[in-house]
Amino acid sequence: MSKISLIIEREYLSRVRKKSFIIMSILGPILFAAMMVVPAWLASMEDDEVKTIAVIDHTNLYAGQIEDTELLKFEFLNEGSEEDIRKDFKESGYYAYLVIQDNLLENPEAIRLYSDSQITMDAKGYVQRSLRDHLKNQKLQTYKVEGLESILSEINQINIEIPTVKIGEDGSEKQSSAELTMFVSMAFAFLSYMFIFIYGTQVMRGVMEEKTSRIVEVIVSSVKPFQLMMGKILGIAMVALTQILLWVVLTILIVTGVKAAFFPDSEMPSRNQAQIEMMQSQNPEAAEQMASMEEGFNFGKIMEMVKSLEPLKTLLLFIFYFFGGYLLYSALFAAVGGAIDHESDQQQFMLPVTIPIIISLYVAMMTFRNPGSDVAFWFSMVPFTSPIVMMARIPFDVPLWQLLLSMALLVGGFIATTWFAGKIYRVGILMYGKKVDYKELWKWFRYSGD
Amino acid sequence: MAFLEARGIVKKFATHLALNDVNISVPDNSIYGLLGPNGAGKTTLIRIINRITGPDQGSLLLNGQPLKSSDIMKIGYLPEERGLYKKMKVGEQAIYLARLKGLSRNDALKRLKFWFEKFEIQAWWDKKVEELSKGMAQKVQFIVTILHEPQLLIFDEPFSGFDPVNATLLKKEILELKKNGATIIFSTHNMGSVEELCDHITLINNGKAMIEGPTEKVRRDYRQNLVSIDFSGEKNQVESILKEQYELQTLNAVNNHFEAQVKMGEHQSLNQVLSSIMPHCDILACQELLPSMNDVFIQVVNQKDHPTQNQES
Numbered sequence: 001m002s003k004i005s006l007i008i009e010r011e012y013l014s015r016v017r018k019k020s021f022i023i024m025s026i027l028g029p030i031l032f033a034a035m036m037v038v039p040a041w042l043a044s045m046e047d048d049e050v051k052t053i054a055v056i057d058h059t060n061l062y063a064g065q066i067e068d069t070e071l072l073k074f075e076f077l078n079e080g081s082e083e084d085i086r087k088d089f090k091e092s093g094y095y096a097y098l099v100i101q102d103n104l105l106e107n108p109e110a111i112r113l114y115s116d117s118q119i120t121m122d123a124k125g126y127v128q129r130s131l132r133d134h135l136k137n138q139k140l141q142t143y144k145v146e147g148l149e150s151i152l153s154e155i156n157q158i159n160i161e162i163p164t165v166k167i168g169e170d171g172s173e174k175q176s177s178a179e180l181t182m183f184v185s186m187a188f189a190f191l192s193y194m195f196i197f198i199y200g201t202q203v204m205r206g207v208m209e210e211k212t213s214r215i216v217e218v219i220v221s222s223v224k225p226f227q228l229m230m231g232k233i234l235g236i237a238m239v240a241l242t243q244i245l246l247w248v249v250l251t252i253l254i255v256t257g258v259k260a261a262f263f264p265d266s267e268m269p270s271r272n273q274a275q276i277e278m279m280q281s282q283n284p285e286a287a288e289q290m291a292s293m294e295e296g297f298n299f300g301k302i303m304e305m306v307k308s309l310e311p312l313k314t315l316l317l318f319i320f321y322f323f324g325g326y327l328l329y330s331a332l333f334a335a336v337g338g339a340i341d342h343e344s345d346q347q348q349f350m351l352p353v354t355i356p357i358i359i360s361l362y363v364a365m366m367t368f369r370n371p372g373s374d375v376a377f378w379f380s381m382v383p384f385t386s387p388i389v390m391m392a393r394i395p396f397d398v399p400l401w402q403l404l405l406s407m408a409l410l411v412g413g414f415i416a417t418t419w420f421a422g423k424i425y426r427v428g429i430l431m432y433g434k435k436v437d438y439k440e441l442w443k444w445f446r447y448s449g450d
Numbered sequence: 451m452a453f454l455e456a457r458g459i460v461k462k463f464a465t466h467l468a469l470n471d472v473n474i475s476v477p478d479n480s481i482y483g484l485l486g487p488n489g490a491g492k493t494t495l496i497r498i499i500n501r502i503t504g505p506d507q508g509s510l511l512l513n514g515q516p517l518k519s520s521d522i523m524k525i526g527y528l529p530e531e532r533g534l535y536k537k538m539k540v541g542e543q544a545i546y547l548a549r550l551k552g553l554s555r556n557d558a559l560k561r562l563k564f565w566f567e568k569f570e571i572q573a574w575w576d577k578k579v580e581e582l583s584k585g586m587a588q589k590v591q592f593i594v595t596i597l598h599e600p601q602l603l604i605f606d607e608p609f610s611g612f613d614p615v616n617a618t619l620l621k622k623e624i625l626e627l628k629k630n631g632a633t634i635i636f637s638t639h640n641m642g643s644v645e646e647l648c649d650h651i652t653l654i655n656n657g658k659a660m661i662e663g664p665t666e667k668v669r670r671d672y673r674q675n676l677v678s679i680d681f682s683g684e685k686n687q688v689e690s691i692l693k694e695q696y697e698l699q700t701l702n703a704v705n706n707h708f709e710a711q712v713k714m715g716e717h718q719s720l721n722q723v724l725s726s727i728m729p730h731c732d733i734l735a736c737q738e739l740l741p742s743m744n745d746v747f748i749q750v751v752n753q754k755d756h757p758t759q760n761q762e763s
Contacts, residue, residue, distance in 0.1 A: 006549055014538065214533030218594070221500045221527040222550040430502070432531055443464040 003223045004231045011206065011235025016242060025243060029250035037258050051095035051123060053113075056082045058101050066130045072123060074098075089116055098127065105135055181395045182368050188318055189364035189392035196325045196357060196387065199240045203330040204346070206232050207337030207429070216429045225426040229338075230418075233330045237323065317394055320407065325387025328414040329353065335421035338428030339436050339444075360388035371396035381406050383413025420445070451514070453478040453633045454499070454602060459508035461494055468494040469505070470657040476635060476650070481628055483648035483665070484637040485743070487751055491657045492637045493530060496606055499635070500527050512602070523552045526600035530607040530637075532591055534579045541575035544594050551598040558597065565593045569619075585616050592620060596627065603627060603634045609643060621647065641744040651743070653750055660750050669740040672749060675714040676739040677723060682707040683731025691727055707734055 015021055052073040057063060066074045075094075077085075082099060085092050096119055102110035113119055113127065137152055145151065207229075210216040219228055336349040363385060367376040371393045380390040380398075386406045390398070427444035434440070454476040461469040469491045476482045486492050497503045499510060501522055510517040512524070535543055541562065548558035566572045569589055579587060588611060596603065605624070609617045624647065628634060636648060644651060645665065652662045661668055676699070681688065685701075685708055692698040697713040712723060724733060741749070 003550060006546070010546055014535075209535070213536055214529075214531045215535055217502070217529040217531055218527070218533075218547065218591075219550065220502050221525070221529070222522065222547070225502075430497070446464065 004227050004234070007223065007228060007231025008235040008238065011232050012238050012242075015202075015236065015239045021239070021243070025246045025250070028243075028247045029254055032247065032251045033254035033258065037255065052093065053123065053127070054081075054085060054092070054094045054097035056085075056097060056099050058099070059103055061103060062100060062131070062134070065134045066127060069126065072126055086114075089114075096123065104131065105138060184314070185368055185371075185392045185395040186364075188314075188394070189361065189367070189388050192318070192322050192325060192388045192391045193357065193361045193364075195240055195244075195322055196329050197354075199236050199326060200329045200333040200353075202236050202239075203233055204333035204337035204350075206236065207334050207425070208340065208343070208346075211338065211341070211429050211432075214432075220429070225429060226422045229331070229334050229422060229425050233327065233334065236330065237326055240322075240326070314394055317403075318391060321387040321391050321410070324383075324407075324410040324414055328383060328387070328410070328417050329357065331414065331418040331421035335424040335428065338425040339431075339441060340428075341432065341434070341436075345436070356384040357388070360385040363389050364392035367392040377402070381409055383410045386410055386413075451478055452476060452511075453480075453513060454635075455511040455514075456495070456499070457509050457511070459495065459498060459505045459510075461491075461498065461503070461505050467657050469498075472508075472654065472657070472659045474652050474659060474662065476633060479628065479631055479633055480649040481624070481634045481636055481647050483644045483651040484635060484654065485639065485641075485644060485651055485747060486654035487639065490654045492654055493606060495654070496527070496529075496604055496635070496637060499604065500525060523598065524601045526551075526595045526598065526603045528591065528595040528603075528605045528608055530610065534587055534591065536580040537578060539575070540577055540579060540582070540590055543579065544590060544597070547594045548597045553598050561597050562593070565597065569593065584611060585613050588612055588616060589619075592623070596623075601632060603632050604637075605634065606637045607640075608636065609638065609640055639747075641742065641747055644743045653747065655751050661746075665743070666740075668746060669743065672741050672746045673738065674741065675716075675718070676741075677712050677714065677720050677736060678739050679710045679712065679723070679727075679736045680704075680707055680734040681710070681727070681731040682734060687730040688727045691730070692723075695726060696723060711739065 050071055050073060052075060055062070055066065055074055055076045056079060057076060058079055063076050068074055082097075085094065085097050089097075096113055096115035099112045099114065100110065101107075101112075104111060111131075113124060140152065141148060210219070210228075216228075223231075332353045336346065336353060339349060340346050360379065363375060363379045366373070367380075367389060370376065376389060376393055379385040380393050380402070387410065390403075390406050394403075423445050424441055428436075431444075452475040454474075456472060456474045459469050459472045460467070472491070472495060474482075474484075474495075484492050484495065494503070498505050499517075501517065501519060512521050534540075538546075544562050545555060545558045548562070549555060553561070563572075566575065571586070571589060574582060574586065574590070579590075582590070595605075603624075608620060608624075612620060621643070624634060624636075636644075638644060648665050650663065651665050651668060653660045661671070663671070685703075688708075688710070689698065689701055692701075692710060692712055696715070696718065699711040699713055701708060701710045714720070714723060720736065720738060724736065727733075
């Protein structure tokens with residue numbers, strides 16, 4: 001046992017000390033933090049500037065129909081000023097000017113927005129929406145419905161948000177968030193996928209390094225090949241855990257640090273607000289939905305929703321499935337690394353190992369939409385796909401028996417693949433300069449034991 | 451008493467028999483040569499002794515006791531295919547490999563200091579292996595092999611890849627290790643080094659031990675009744691006698707004397723040869739010619755090649 005721990009120690013330290021590991025550990029959180037902070041920061045930068053748009057309305061139908069906002073002011077000018085503005089646009093101080101030539105109900109194209117710079121989507125979208133609302137109302141008014149004024153004001157107040165409520169086994173209600181659940185499900189499935197892939201290939205590289213540098217025979221004269229393989233697998237697993245931990249801690253530190261430094265008083269504008277602004281111009285309805293969702297996102301509510309996902313249970317399950325999947329696949333990756341002599345041979349043996357991983361991610365994508373489907377069920381049972389697919393299902397609540405069965409199968413699965421891979425690995429690492437095919441691997445598998 | 455004994459070792463791979471009932475007996479404190487052409491099964495046997503692979507049949511005894519996995523600590527193994535972690539620093543790596551053999555970190559450090567000083571390579575301690583030349587790496591590898599002071603040392607083709615300077619150093623160290631009580635198994639097809647170093651040999655061919663015994667005895671067993679005689683005197687007379695009564699192989703003039711190589715018949719002796727030519731010349735020197743290990747090797751491998759191959763197919 002102490003020898004395995006020596007191997008684990010070497011595998012761990014030699015990787016953690018690498019420059020690439022340190023760079024990744026620092027860059028990762030900076031990227032994550034940037035993804036959260038930069039859009040917010042950009043949004044807050046834009047906040048400062050108030051833009052004024054001149055409106056030259058040749059029809060005089062639309063005066064006062066575009067309301068000022070905090071950031072956009074509208075000045076309705078008389079017809080004659082168009083030439084002046086065009087000539088001295090720089091000096092005029094306007095951000096843009098809007099020219100309406102005709103009744104827009106009859107001639108919707110009789111409108112132009114001019115500026116010397118690219119007009120932002122926000123500004124254009126806002127003008128568009130204001131005028132469209134006005135035109136809709138105008139059109140309705142042509143039907144001479146009685147009490148139209150009050151109808152319109154009522155219509156404009158209609159807004160709907162459906163809170164989703166999860167019923168516990170005892171009939172108690174918990175507020176849940178379909179969006180949050182889906183996000184968590186997607187994030188976990190993708191994390192499992194990424195880590196199994198990245199660290200599984202690291203195991204393979206490590207085995208290949210030992211084989212091509214010919215140190216492996218020196219080492220297996222001191223320890224059993226199986227110990228060497230397991231030591232490597234476990235050592236790299238700890239590297240993975242360290243990386244995850246560093247990312248989480250550093251990301252939190254950076255985000256809170258940045259928040260304290262740049263947004264000391266105010267609530268930090270959330271990333272979603274920046275997104276909403278962006279979406280507004282392209283798809284106003286979706287943006288409204290998001291906005292309403294956003295309104296519901298006060299702290300207490302979020303906590304309640306997070307609680308409905310049982311974070312501790314989810315985290316423990318994530319660690320279990322990540323480890324199970326990693327152990328299962330890294331053993332196979334180790335066998336591949338042991339079997340091949342040159343990097344160029346790795347493709348043909350990598351493929352059968354990576355295909356199930358890729359299929360898992362694909363199935364996980366469908367699982368977000370229909371977590372209870374047969375496909376999702378079966379793929380979350382098979383040990384080769386369950387680490388990813390089950391992680392996608394867990395936020396949607398999985399019956400206990402399914403969870404236990406899947407976990408048991410995964411444990412059985414990695415014991416079986418480790419045993420199988422160990423047999424191939426043991427022979428492969430001492431086999432130099434031999435062209436290997438599947439028939440050869442099968443022979444190795446059947447060699448008598450030690 | 452035999453330090454290591456292998457009895458009836460059989461190892462089958464899917465399509466061929468790598469070892470077919472091999473018995474070896476390595477005397478205590480000897481240098482034991484494991485000879486044989488490529489693919490004869492030497493490395494397989496060595497891996498079995500190292501418990502890297504297991505035999506299908508047969509048993510191994512170390513000091514009369516069945517070999518256990520803890521005995522691995524008593525063995526130092528320098529494989530034919532050897533290397534080090536390229537990205538790891540020399541000192542760190544040496545400590546790691548020593549600890550895998552069961553040394554504590556402090557012991558490993560102490561002993562490494564001694565050996566690095568002895569080989570004058572202290573300056574490499576913090577270098578990465580990839581910065582070393584091949585010969586330098588070989589030295590490090592040798593130190594790592596013997597650092598835990600094993601009772602049994604196994605060198606598989608130790609001289610391959612060594613330059614003459616390092617090869618001489620290695621030979622010196624191997625003899626030193628023997629003097630300090632170690633038993634050494636030494637697999638090679640470099641026959642020159644066998645005659646020089648090995649007390650005992652086994653020659654393996656096609657998975658079978660063809661001959662075993664003390665090096666001198668093996669050479670005598672394979673002698674071909676060849677004698678060499680240096681003489682001065684009547685060359686023609688001597689030549690005709692040797693040709694008629696014996697089998698004259700070569701006769702050369704060297705400086706102011708002649709050298710003859712004569713093959714004798716089954717029942718003839720060197721005395722007979724000498725007395726028959728003595729009347730015609732002065733004998734300056736004579737000796738029996740033992741075959742070199744190289745000759746024995748080629749003789750055995752060629753001779754016995756065919757029957758074993760038939761057996762296999």
